Amino acid sequence: MKLYSILSKSNYLLLFLFYSLVCSSQNPTVSGVIKARSGEPLPGVSVVVKGTTVGVASDFDGNYSISVPEVSTLVFRFIGYKTLEVDVSLKKSINVIMEEDINSLDEIVIVGYGTQKKSDITGTVASLDQERLESVPNVDISQAIQGAIPGISITTLSSGAAPSNDDTSIVIRGKNSILASNGPLVVVDGVPYQGQLRDINPNDVKSLEILKDASSAAIYGSRGANGVILITTKGGVEGKTVIKYDGYSSIQQLSNLPNLMDGEEFYNFKKDRDPDAITVSEQEIYDNKSWVSWPDIALRTGFSQNHNLSVSGGSKNTKFYTAFNLLDVKGIAKNDNYQRISTRVNLDTKINSWLTLGTRSTLTFGDQSGNSANFSDVFWMNPLTKPYNDDGSLNIYPWEEDTFWSNPLEGVYMENTNTSTQIVTNNFLNIEIPSIEGLQFRLNTGYRYRTTDSGTYRGRNTTEGFEKQGSSDVSRQYIKSSTIENILSYNKDLGKHRIGLTAVYSTEENERSTNSLSAEGYPNDILGWYGSSQASLIEPSYEYRKTNLISQMFRANYAFNDKYLFTFTVRRDGFSGFGEGKKWGTFPSVALGWNITNEDFFKSDIINNLKLRGSWGRNGNQAVGAYQSIAKFRVFDNVVGNTTAPGYIPSTLGNPNLSWETSESFNIGLDFGLLKNGITGDINYYNTNTSDLLLNRSISPVHGLFEITQNIGETNNSGIEVSVSSTNIRTDNFTWSTRGNIAFVKNKIVSLYGNLDENGNEIDDLDNNWFIGKPISTNYGFQYDGVWQTDEADLAAVYGTQPGYVKIKDVNGDFVINGDDRVVQGQRDPKVVWGLTNTLNYKNIGLNFFITGVSGNTKSNDLWNTDVYQGVRRNTVNRDWWTPTNPTNTIFANDELASSQGGFQATRYEDASFVRLRDITLSYDLSDEILKKLKLSKLKLYVTGRNLVTITDWTGTDPELGSQRSTPQVKEYVLGLNIGL
Structure with missing residues (x-):
């Protein structure tokens, strides 16, 4: 509370100083909004009084305000748009619509704590193409990213109704850490977001950028080592109110099912291996030919629907965007359901010429209640068994003679709830200082509160419930996070010089509390877990943790004559979770850029954009628990006679020197545009060394424990990324464009514990399959x-x-x-990841198809390697x-x-490379003539197919899944409609 009190007082003081400066303004003020022809506001437009160095830049919503002499001319410049001059002539308000210049098209990019023209960027910032967000029906942000941006690897351990479940991981430019998280930092509307991506409605997303190199990600210091995903949601636009509806329905079908043995094949397999192993019940089922296909009764045809209704608009001073979304998915596994309901309100209000207030708030309810079948057992289960009793009830022990096997379908019969409610509100205050052109102060506040309610009751119609006379597990959890950011920025054009300065002071607090209760021995199944007070065995548990982060950041951008670019960034973070002497860390970076095509000596009719970039910097991976640096104890009661004496024993040893992993990265890149930007793209090479890894070092058991977490070890990532976009054909009626990207990633462990053998070489960790000079995730063992x-x-x-x-x-x-x-047999992470999109439009008909692929990775196919070693029971x-x-x-x-x-x-490893038609969309837009008659601004019909074709040598269910005995991958057929009023 003391910290927040200090911040509040400092903010009031800043407001007072800024107000004093405002009042000192002498020249009349001209303000307005700058937009593109499409109606979208243009941030970062240079507004300069002609013949002077007095100028400002428009803010994120296209607003500008500038003090000018009464008789003067304003010059509006924005790369990618035609320069515009407007005579002031005593006007107080000038709104501007700028025309695109196709010969020098460029865009504004979100870079964190502000925006930059793409031509001014010195770091590596990748933007998700707007078409992936709007033209393809995505239920999840990661679905849109996958394969669309170079260097991004997305792995899903299992498929299912819920998008971006806990089994989905996003890795940018390979794995830096061995044990700690390799996930990127996600920032939504300028505020770090600790929630799940599946809670974000993709229809609300305006833009998505990924900061990949150390320079661009250094503004987030101790959390930027694994890259940063910046998500910006939509805002209102001045003009008439616009109502949009986007909706679709889809059918999901099984993509691929392994060729499991049916009853007759399993009977023959078992007879050949061990003729005496056939049991009485198996023989009876075989004779009656009443065997079962467990996958057939565990699977169904899936169905999903998504409805999104948005209303946006605004006046000169107030703009709004509000939306309601309903997503309802019934997966291909029976009882695998997911529902998300969300509403969003984004509001910006200009109180006066120098003060703007705004909010970005969303409320989300998620429901993933219900357990599906256990697919590990579905694929293993003996087909010569009975899933149901004669009366139609679930057969608890399908194999009469082998009660080790529970019924794979029993999860469907369990009582289960799994719901969550989340509110995220990011609010800001923006102050412009007319007396100091280009100076702004922004106060960002973010608050997130999420509650989850989960519980499972296993009644007597399930194996565990039958054996324990009912059992249950329930959990209630809340998560709170709050952020305060003070952002002071100054942007100024001084003739050939352009400077941008940003200073940030921020605090962040995260808190989590979980209450759990396990019980068994219920008198009956009537009340389920609500009757836990009557259970014979009750085990409560409680978990709480809280962390604080305080940060200061400074960034300086400088451009000379649109040719030479310089960026310097330094951030200092203090995190409560680290050791007493290691709570603070400093993370610097520097980047240079050279717009070669702006040089007088460079004249080319073919190359119209060529920029060379280079960056270096350090970032951290803040991947330790709230109290991992201090010693902890766990309960260890001692029973003496009939008395239980409470006791405790060590669970972890403290380490006051525990700190973050540090990644030092170098990046060199080349941006290019050819043939009047008909072909554009970039090439990047990077090399990252990550040191002070968080690893568990073995220690003497005299301490009561066998290991301690320390900062030791080092890894290296290097790679090349290439991205190209081209307009292949452009006529009055037909266009064809292509976007492609490919990334080559090389990962290796440089050092582990520093233990050397007799030859002076560092010793590998065979127990964990970690090898010096090899990738982090390797396959190791006897070679088949x-x-x-x-x-x-x-x-x-x-x-x-x-x-x-x-x-x-x-x-x-x-x-x-x-x-x-035993030898290393390939790596589990792909060496090459690529994506290719083609978009064709003929009049009002559009065709878009997106192909992705990976190669260079090998995995164990557990459908082969485990089943055949388990005798005749599986x-x-x-x-x-x-x-x-x-x-x-x-x-x-x-x-x-x-x-x-x-x-x-010996484990058999298979090539997990694949080429997949990720999605293909055929669309039709009604013509303007028909839209006018219907009084609509837009009406679009489309059909989309997902995962329709996969080319691979993989013999399991799907090479993309981490487990071959999980819910299988699906093909999806989508029918959608977009309407605008």
């Missing part, structure tokens, strides 16, 4: 080398095996298979088993001992 053949019987005997059994590669050639024969995919008459080298014989050699088993 095919199957021993009949003509190799003598050699197989040397290894104690026989033809038809698995062959493990003897790496060192000593005729003994042991731990020395189902598996059909195999071309080895026999003397079918001497395949792919899969060993159908023998329980054939999967191992010398007591060791």
Whole structure:
């Protein structure tokens, strides 16, 4: 509270000083709004009194205010638009509409704590194309990003109804950290956002930028090492009120199902391997041909609908945007449902010529209640079993003789609730100082409050509920975060010189509290978890954590004659979660740029834009828990006789020197435009060293623990990114444009614990599969080398095996298979990620198709590697088993001992590369003549297909999924409608 009191007093003092400066203004003030022909406001437009160096820049909403002599001319300049001169002639208000100049098209880019012209940017900032946000039906932000921006890798462990679930990870420019999070910082409307991306309605997003290099991300200091995603939501526009409806419905179908054995195939497989293993119930089901396909009864045709209604408009001084959204998804897995309801209010009010207030507020309700089937067991489950009893109720033990197996469908029958409510409100105050042209003060405040309510009751119709006479787990949680940012900026054009200064002082507080209760032994199932007070065993738990972050940042931008560019940034962060002596860190960066095409010596009819960029900087990864630097204890009660004595034992050791991981990065880039910007793009090379990794070092057990978290170790990431956009054909009736990107990523561990062997080489960590000089995520183990053949019987005997059994590669050639024969077999993260979009428009008909792909990664296909080693109790995919008459080298014989050699088993790794038609959209816009008759501004119909075609050598369900025994990937067919009034 003391901190907030100080901030409040300092803000009042600043307001008083600024008001005093305002009152000292002498020249009359001219103000107005600058827009593009489309009606969108233009931020960053240079407004200069002709013949002088007096000038300002328009703010984010296109507003400007400038003191001018009564008789003068204002010059409006904006790269990408034609220069405009307007005579003031005693006018107090001048609104301007600027025309695009296709020969020098450029745009304004959000760079954090402000905006910049793209031609002035020295760092690496990638913008998501507006078409990915508006022309394709996205239910989730990550869905729009995937494959559309170079260097961004998105991994989904499992598919499902809820978009961007907890199993989805976004990695920018490869993994820097081994144990800590590699996720980027997300900033929404200028305020750091700690929530889930799936709570953000994509229809509300105006622009999305990604800060990738150290210079551009350095403004976020201790949290910018893994990149920054900047999301800006829509605002109102001066003019008549506009009402828009965007909606669609879709059908989801299974994309690919593994070729699992049916009842007859499983029966024959089991008979061949162990004729005596067939149980009585299996034989009966086989004889009656009443076997079951577990995937068929666990899956369904999915359906989703999304409806978005927005109203926007405004007057000269007040602009508004409000929207309501409903997303309802019923996934392909039975009882896998997700619903999101959100509403947004964005409001900007200009109180007077120097004061503007605004809010960006949204309320979201999410409902993911209901458990689906356990797909790990669905794919494993013996088909010669009974899912239901004769009366139609769930059969708790489908396999009568093997009660180890619970019913994979039992999750559907559990009582489950999983709901969340979230409010996010970002409010700002913006003060312009007419007496000091270009000086602004902005106060940003952000507040987020999220509550979750989750609970599961397992009744006596489920395995655990039957065995424990009912069991439950319930949890109530709230998350609060608040942010205050004081931003002082100064932008000035002085003839050939253009400067921009930004200073920030901010505080952030995050708090989380969780109450949980587990219970079992209920007298009945009537009340579910509401009857937990009657349970025989009750175990409550409570968790609380709170962190604070205080930051100061300064950034200086300078441009000379639109040719030479310079950016310097430094940020200082203090984080409560770090050790007593390591709470503060400083993160500097510097960047240079050269607009070569603006040089007098550079004359070319082909190259009309060429800019060279270079940057260096340090960023941090603030990826430790709230209290990870201090010693902690856990409950360890001692029972003496009939008395329980409370006690505690250490759970972690404290480390007062614990601090953030630090990434030092270098980036060099080239932006280009060819043939009157018919072809544009950029090329970037980066190299990042991350040191002081957060790793767990083994220690002597004399401390009562076996490890302690320390800042040790180092990794390196390097890569090349290429992005190209082109207008291939442009006529009066037909246009064809292409956008493509590709990224090459190389990742390696440079150092771990510093332990050296007798040759002076650092020792690898075999237990965790971490190797010096190798990528972070590697595959390590015995190498699958095919199957021993009949003509190799003598050699197989040397290894104690026989033809038809698995062959493990003897790496060192000593005729003994042991731990020395384990090798690294590729990496799990892709080396190459790319995307390609083509857009074709003929009159009112549009066709857009988007293709993505990855290569260079290998993964273990657990449908192969686990199933075949588990004897005859689990189902598996059909195999071309080895026999003397079918001497395949792919899969060993159908023998329980054939999967191992010398007591060791080898994992088969497969190429997980793929090429996927991510989405294809065919659309039709009604002509202007028809729209006028209908009194509409827009009416668009479209159909979209997602994940329709995948080209891959992968033999599992999908190479993109982390687990092959999770909810499978889907194909989706969408029918949508956009209407504007």
